[in-house]
Amino acid sequence: MAFVVDSRKGQEEIRRLGLEAAYQEQISRSPNAAKMLRNATMVSGPKVIRDWSYLSTEVGGDGYALVGDAACFIDPLFSTGVHVALTAGVLGAAYVTTALKDPTMREPAARAYKELYYQHYGLFS
Ligand SMILES: Cc1cc2nc3c(=O)[nH]c(=O)nc-3n(C[C@H](O)[C@H](O)[C@H](O)COP(=O)(O)OP(=O)(O)OC[C@H]3O[C@@H](n4cnc5c(N)ncnc54)[C@H](O)[C@@H]3O)c2cc1C
Numbered sequence: 344m345a346f347v348v349d350s351r352k353g354q355e356e357i358r359r360l361g362l363e364a365a366y367q368e369q370i371s372r373s374p375n376a377a378k379m380l381r382n383a384t385m386v387s388g389p390k391v392i393r394d395w396s397y398l399s400t401e402v403g404g405d406g407y408a409l410v411g412d413a414a415c416f417i418d419p420l421f422s423t424g425v426h427v428a429l430t431a432g433v434l435g436a437a438y439v440t441t442a443l444k445d446p447t448m449r450e451p452a453a454r455a456y457k458e459l460y461y462q463h464y465g466l467f468s
Contacts, residue, residue, distance in 0.1 A: 344370065344376055344379075344380060345419075346366075346369040346373075347419050347420050348369070350393060353365070353391075356368065357391070362388070362389055362391065363388060363389060366389040394418060395416065395418055395419075396415075396416060396417050396418050396468060397415060397416050398414070398415040398461070398464055398468070399413070399414050399415060401457070402414045402456060402457050402460050403435075403438055403452075403453040403456045403457060404453060405449075408435045408438055408439055408456070409435075410428065410431040410432055410435040411424075411427070411428030411431055411432070412424065412428065414431060414460060415427065415460070415464050417464070417467050417468050421467055423467040427463060427464065427467065430463055431460060431463075434456055434459050434460060434463075435456065437452075437456075438452050438453065438455070438456035
């Protein structure tokens, strides 16, 4: 279970309570999360990640196509991940179908997929 929090408030809370207690505090503020985690056991301590975005240098090639978080991720605060992943599913399906139907189209289709994917990522990053 992960929480996206305001950077300044999150840092203050972690300084005041410690990371694990700050994490538990976030859970207790969310009744649904607390209910789901009622019987859960934490197997490793919570971690903090900030400004977390990435874009793969390649999204398709011989025998593979990357979609969704495998290809890129934009800070969850912007709430774009599901939209980007679903769009990539549509673009990726067109890329894979084209490459399978006509092997001579593999490289141009891979280039078009990458270009469209990067354009889409650029809209939100
Ligand atoms: C804290 C947080 C908050 C977020 N908030 C939002 C938000 O508000 N709005 C939004 O749009 N996005 C949000 N995102 C981003 C969004 O969740 C992701 O970008 C999106 O789910 C990516 O979809 P995906 O299909 O690529 O990956 P996932 O949704 O991660 O799906 C991958 C699936 O593959 C499965 N899997 C992994 N390995 C294997 C394997 N070897 N074999 C079979 N299956 C496997 C996994 O179990 C998982 O079900 C948030 C992300 C985080 C971390």
